[in-house]
Amino acid sequence: MAQDRPTPRLQDVAEAAGVSIATASRSLSRTSGVSEEVAERVRDLARQMGYVANVHARSLAGGPSRSVGLVVHEIGDPYFAEIASGVLGVGDLEGLTVQICHTGRDPERELTQLRTLIANRVGAIIIAGSGFVDPAMQTTAREELHAYQRAGGRVAVIGRHHLGVDAVLPSNTEGATAVATHLLDLGHRRIAVATGSRQLTTVADRLEGVWAAFRAAGLDVDGVPLVEAEFTRAGGKAAAEEILDTHPEVTAVLALNDDMAIGILSVLRARGVAVPGQVSVTGFDDVAVAGDLSPSLTTVRLPMAHMGEQALLMALKEPSARPRRRHAPYELVVRDSTAAPA
Amino acid sequence: MAQDRPTPRLQDVAEAAGVSIATASRSLSRTSGVSEEVAERVRDLARQMGYVANVHARSLAGGPSRSVGLVVHEIGDPYFAEIASGVLGVGDLEGLTVQICHTGRDPERELTQLRTLIANRVGAIIIAGSGFVDPAMQTTAREELHAYQRAGGRVAVIGRHHLGVDAVLPSNTEGATAVATHLLDLGHRRIAVATGSRQLTTVADRLEGVWAAFRAAGLDVDGVPLVEAEFTRAGGKAAAEEILDTHPEVTAVLALNDDMAIGILSVLRARGVAVPGQVSVTGFDDVAVAGDLSPSLTTVRLPMAHMGEQALLMALKEPSARPRRRHAPYELVVRDSTAAPA
DNA sequence: AGCGCTTTCGTAAGCGCTTTCGGCTACTGT
DNA sequence: ACAGTAGCCGAAAGCGCTTACGAAAGCGCT
Secondary structure, X not given: OOOOOOOOOHHHHHHHHOOOHHHHHHHHOOOOOOOHHHHHHHHHHHHHXXXXXXXXXXXXXXXOOOEEEEEEOOOXXXXXXXXXXXXXXXXXXXXXXXXXXXXXXXXXXXXHHHHHHHHOXXXXXXXXXXXXXXXXXXXXXXXXXXXXXXXXXXXXXXXXXXXXOEEEEEOHHHHHHHHHHHHHHHOOOOEEEEEOOOOEHHHHHHHHHHHHHHHHOOOOHHHOOEEEOOOOHHHHHHHHHHHHHHOOOOOEEEEOOHHHHHHHHHXXXXXXXXXXXXXXXXOOEOOHHHXXXXXXOEEEEOOHHHHHHHHHHHHHOOOOOOOOEEEEOOEEEOOOOOOOOO | OOOOOOOOOHHHHHHHHOOOHHHHXXXXXXXXXXXXXXXXXXXXXXXXXXXXXXXXXXXXXXXXXOEEEEEEOOOOOHHHHHHHHHHHHHHHHOOOEEEEEEOOOOHHHHHHHHHHHHHOOOOEEEEEOOOEOOHHHOHHHHHHHHHHHHOOOEXXXXXXXXXXXXXXXXXXXXXXXXXXXXXXXXXXXXXXXXXXXXXXXXXXXXXXHHHHHHHHOOOOHHHOOEEXXXXXXXXXXXXXXHHHHHOOOOOEEEEOOHHHHHHHHHHHHHOOOOOOOOOEEEOOEOOHHHHHOOOOOEEEEOOHHHHHHHHHHHHHOOOOOOOOEEEEOOEEXXXXXXXXXX
């Protein structure tokens, strides 16, 4: 007789069905070697009794892992929240539970979180968010991850490519070239660039795209006002203040993500600078709110949720011997924050 | 000697330290009965070797659970993303891993997710997001949850109070009264209200606060234009169109969350309606972007991340016999989207 | 009937950890 | 000097499950 436990155990089901727990286990995990008649009986009973397998026991015993880990810089950030949404979506479909960790952009924390995930025996790990330019910051995680893979773990990253694993890559460089070209085509020549920490590979990649466009247009890249600040709205505000104070001649500000662009828009409005009348502003990412700002933001759309989905699917399906790279498309979204210079 | 495993086991640490696994376990879990000298040595070694306990083994062996489950409507939504951020924050501090599920506002899915969480033996469950007015939609989850609690699980909810468990409650009604009063004080009398589904308790609570303020001002509540749409930016747009078309006389729109307000702002701008010149708009929640919109949004600030923290802390600390309710403070944030009617 | 095969099922060995229990050592008090 | 006691530590018993492995039973064949 089943005790008054919170949940019935496999043994309770087995006893009720009059079979051994081995048979019960096989019936439920649909392994062959059980007559369909017995298996059916066990499954019925299990459903009736509300049996749900104990994941810990199952995982310990070496069964397939039913969970995945997602590592993001900061879940409160819409960029990552949308990626998470994509990952959760396919997780649900595949019957996987998702464990989310955030690192606060701290490589140290990232390593700790990775270790925890691995120790928790998740079946797959998705790492989202920019890596760091300095390769020294990556070495340890890399080894850790490869050991994990050798042990059968699946790994995919989103937005970085220094880890030697499957990657979904947003078109950072191409997108940046596109948005810079858009500004150039409108006739802007005095363009300021607002960037996050250049230690982030995302920033490096986007910057490269911007320079490429500028050079193609014959601009002196060294003369471009470049302001580095935090990759946030607050950083955008700080950058805007600095640009306005030290380079009043600029006719456009190219921000390397939407968050900064939103902060810039806010400062411009507060200072009475018309957008796009006096200054054009562009962002990057196309977070959900970008289209509903006033003025709505010209930016580069990255399919965040889709990238989350792709990454998990990529990790789950039979992994190739060598790391694959899947490039996510970008789309230049021209809205109301850009116009020809006055 | 440690094998080439993905992660060292407790046994590996114990061997390295020259003690039994029992002693190693005690040292790491800070149980008494080990000399400080030995314990220190074990802990050092563990850190050096990058040892992280296997949660499955620990949980199976009856140790305290080191994981919590978080159920939200939609993680891509900034409101929930910020709550999640708070939960992850204290989770990190307490050394807990966080499993996130999203329900898409579907009570059915919610129940499934709850069951999964319980089967996964998480130590605590946090449910964020509005409940449903219809009590029939709650019954099953309620029983499920109570059984879980009897088995030692901790539960706390954010923003609902129909489940008979600890709750962190945003000041929906009071906040709504405050923002409505603000509009009234400015002199508005023809105010439209844009709401999400009235099946959501959050909507019901906020509506109640609005009516209270309106009645106090002597308004005929039944005559107020009320538009129900989705609780999203798209819903806000739809609501705005409808209000503009059918009630051109309104001088203010009171939206029951920021998302809708942002959509409304967007439509108003597109239609060339000046805010706050011709129409004032208010939101609710104060999502991060609200202050950087143009015009910046007058709204009611709810401490989302803080509520996430509180809920988890509440669940973790010794639970009282009867469910407690902690009210989170609200703050009326007056910005540029409201002004006296023309 | 006896042989080898396949199919079906039970026995038992763990997975890595926590915790009880008992043994050992080093004290204390008389 | 010796029992009594307290402090440390190791051996071992599981937690609930999966999965070799082996036994039993049924089959067709010679």
